[in-house]
Amino acid sequence: MPGRARSLAALLGILVLAAPLSTAGHASPEPGSTTTTALCEPVAPTATSPEQRDTSAAPTVTVAAASDLRYAMDELIATFESADSGRSVQVTYGSSGNFFAQISQGAPFDVYFSADIEYPRALQKAGLAAPDSTRTYAEGRIVTWVRNDSPIDLEPLGLQALVHSAAERVAIANPEHAPYGRAALSAMEASGVWEGVQPHLVLGENVAQAAQFVEAGAADIGIIALSLAISPPLCREGRHALIPVDLHAPIIQGAVVLPDAAHPAAATAFLDFVLGPQGREVLDRYGFLPPEA
16 A cells, blocks of 8 residues: 555654663562562463364454563464354564554554554554554553562562573563553663663563563563563572552553554454453453553
């Protein structure tokens, strides 16, 4: 479509993004409380067996999803597919900003789930989204996260945990294109720890990679999405503490159906499912606040 020819620079001008971050050295509940969850013992939806499903002519919805949705989206897709044998979903995870750039240049996705609703709104304003399809689906939370063997006691320290003597490397998502990274940066600045943390930063391409850095020992502590911290893989491996919401702008997350969707009806049906009661139940369990909260 003609709108695809618009330059990325023009589209980015629609957004108000955080200033580029300079790094030196290393390349609700009450504030500070630790959230417990039953997600360490997940209840997986019962998928329809291949013998029961005829997918030979089933439309496949291609989804670009922010990495904070990794585990919640996997469960959403499994539930959707088990309930609807006529449609399937294929998802790619990454940073919201990178997906925005790719979609602006014509990347062939059907639905885009962003951790920052301003990206879908920018696509809508530029004519690069299906008319009136931008929807808010959740508000995200950020937490500090350490491995179980860490000597850092998160709850009493708050964000001072980031300047603990054992915090030699601190992982966050890159604020230049990851909304969770921008929230982390704002929280550090607001709490007065930014100058002490900056020389020790390790930047992940997205918030899931920042979590992986801490999990693998490439960083000692990180600021990651609550949805990842309470997911089955990470809740067994580490501890987390919520960062007060008044230390950063709300992480309002939004989705949009793209105008060149190969199967627009199926794409809309999947978005409606995520926004419906079953989808809301899954998002709630992964710590996402409802949009109106």
